[in-house]
Amino acid sequence: MIGFIGGGNMAEALIKGIGRAGDIMISEPSEQRRLHIEKTYAVNTTNDNKALAAAADIIIIAVKPQIISTIAEELSGMDLSKKTLVSIAAGVSISYLKHAFRTDNVVRVMPNTPALVLKGMSVISAADGISPEQMDKIAGIFASIGKIHFLPERHMDAVTAVSGSGPAFISFFAEAMIKGGMALGLDEETVTLLTIQTLNGTSELLASRSPAALIKMVSSPGGTTVAGLQVMQERDAAGLVADVLRAAASRSAELNIKISE
Ligand SMILES: NC(=O)c1ccc[n+]([C@@H]2O[C@H](COP(=O)([O-])OP(=O)(O)OC[C@H]3O[C@@H](n4cnc5c(N)ncnc54)[C@H](OP(=O)(O)O)[C@@H]3O)[C@@H](O)[C@H]2O)c1
Known part of the structure; x- marks a missing residue:
């Protein structure tokens, strides 16, 4: 199951791209957003990040960068080492994510706003621990909202400038x-x-x-x-x-x- 922590604009674009066929769940604090997502995409929602993280195989963190440390603290008692953690937050490094969530299975992605019309450009960098099978699944998710490209993480600031901004x-x-x-x-x-x-x-x-x-x-x-x-x-x-x-x-x-x- 693919679980999203944060059900904002970017998560909504991804839900739209993956489609109803995908096994998806969203964790989102705003009741209004939860109702909107449930009604529009027939996707299950919760306001419990821990329950979502326990149920999902792939956890996509789609909150603002400043919220990431709060999420890491909330999930701190959980063993996430068998899951794949994907962050789309601008400026949050793979080493930070590995340290904060205590897992090596980390992927960092920089999508962009045209994802909202399924014409996005997503650049993907993975930690060394990610297997080819895990990578294929993540690539498939982001390919559903536009084009994907793989680059080493050191290029992420340039990517953020060119396709992000x-x-x-x-x-x-x-x-x-x-x-x-x-x-x-x-x-x-x-x-x-x-x-x-x-x-x-x-x-x-x-x-x-x-x-x-x-x-x-x-x-x-x-x-x-x-x-x-x-x-x-x-x-x-x-x-x-x-x-x-x-x-x-x-x-x-x-x-x-x-x-x-
Ligand atoms: N939009 C873009 O073009 C773009 C491009 C590249 C990367 N990104 C990255 O994508 C991420 C999400 O961006 P966005 O534009 O989708 O932002 P957004 O629309 O603000 O979505 C973030 C969502 O997370 C929810 N949230 C806040 N605190 C939470 C918590 N503790 N647990 C679970 N959910 C929580 C927010 O709910 P409330 O509103 O109720 O607080 C909001 O619905 C950001 O890190 C951004 O850097 C965005």
Whole structure:
């Protein structure tokens, strides 16, 4: 059985992805959330984290990072060594999880918000103790909400910057496009339609060609695209994006240290 501790946004996306066929249970303090999950997904819920941990083979910890130590304390009398513990909490390291929950069977995953529409990107790092069979099960769970990729844990701060925070950076760009289009005289509804459909179409095209190839396809010498790209180069937009990612990754590293202490 797959047990979720925390029935918030990310847990809900995973429940949606796994589907009704999966043997799932959720532990969640909010009665309103429990009723919502029971009604919408026909999944059993409880407000007892210990009962859930005792019943589940795979325990997915889907609470905010600050709550993890409370959960570890609550489960401190239990032997979790035969279970697989999966954490999706940003900035909580495998070594912290092993120490706090006293088990070597630990997997750390960084999903992202597009999981809510089953288009997520989840990066998976496992502790050495995880068997190939356990890994296959975990991979299957996260594959149900989008794409999965395996990386050593040392890359998690970069992953957090690119795919974890990425939806916010891309949304910032979309918002700027919308404001820029309005400044050119388009109404908000129209420019929002144009921007979002352009983002959707572009991301589909990028599935089968490189960004450089797509830029070349759109640009004709002396044309409109080249005029816009020239401003991007003059203002070093690529350098700005690199700085944005660096700031997000170093904040992720800072949070890591705080949680591990
Ligand atoms: N959302 C994302 O895009 C994203 C991406 C990557 C990673 N993550 C990670 O995923 C985790 C969950 O994020 P989220 O967006 O799903 O957060 P969320 O919507 O706030 O969900 C967390 C849930 O845990 C519940 N909870 C609080 N204390 C609990 C306890 N002691 N025992 C059991 N459940 C408890 C909360 O209930 P109450 O509301 O009643 O407190 C809430 O329903 C976070 O660690 C985050 O870092 C999220």
